[in-house]
Amino acid sequence: MLIFIIECIVPCVLLTLSLKLTLDRKGPIAFVFDFPMPIIDRAYELGLIKEKPRELRKSVLIRKIPIAAVLGIPLGFLVKYINHADTFLQGFLIVYGIGFVVCAYDVLMDIVWFCNGKSFIIPGTEDLTDAYHDCMFHVSASARGMLIMLPAAIIAGVVVKVIS
Numbered sequence: 643m644l645i646f647i648i649e650c651i652v653p654c655v656l657l658t659l660s661l662k663l664t665l666d667r668k669g670p671i672a673f674v675f676d677f678p679m680p681i682i683d684r685a686y687e688l689g690l691i692k693e694k695p696r697e698l699r700k701s702v703l704i705r706k707i708p709i710a711a712v713l714g715i716p717l718g719f720l721v722k723y724i725n726h727a728d729t730f731l732q733g734f735l736i737v738y739g740i741g742f743v744v745c746a747y748d749v750l751m752d753i754v755w756f757c758n759g760k761s762f763i764i765p766g767t768e769d770l771t772d773a774y775h776d777c778m779f780h781v782s783a784s785a786r787g788m789l790i791m792l793p794a795a796i797i798a799g800v801v802v803k804v805i806s
Contacts, residue, residue, distance in 0.1 A: 646736065646740070653744050657751075671690055678776050680773040681767050681774070707793060710791060713797075714737065714795065714797025718800065719801060722802045722805055729802065729803065730803040732799075738791055742791070745788050745791065748784060757780065
């Protein structure tokens with residue numbers, strides 16, 4: 643259980659650090675495609691982004707699924723040799739459990755840091771307070787993240803089963 647807790651804490655810490663470093667280096671515009679559509683649309687209108695928002699957002703989501711599936715291979719080895727998983731179900735549940743915890747942490751961080759802070763407000767979009775305070779947007783994004791974790795967990799479970 644301690645290993646699982648550590649495996650959950652490490653990606654949460656890395657996520658927080660990467661967000662903070664990117665925010666400090668590039669500003670909130672770096673995360674624009676993770677924002678609600680009114681904010682993305684305004685950033686496009688202001689010329690802060692060049693891509694058409696709705697088309698790009700769908701392509702970003704579609705690209706995440708195969709990346710998550712490929713991630714399942716090293717995660718399968720991790721849960722086999724670190725967590726000593728021996729069955730498909732064990733591998734699947736451990737990887738999905740880690741993904742679930744990270745998604746839950748991410749939505750909590752979004753609600754606390756994004757919805758209620760000022761550091762993610764893109765200049766020129768300050769009047770879009772309803773969009774910035776839309777917590778349900780982040781909850782639904784987290785649910786999509788949990789769905790995206792399914793291929794990684796399935797592949798990890800298969801890897802565990804094959805090498806057991």
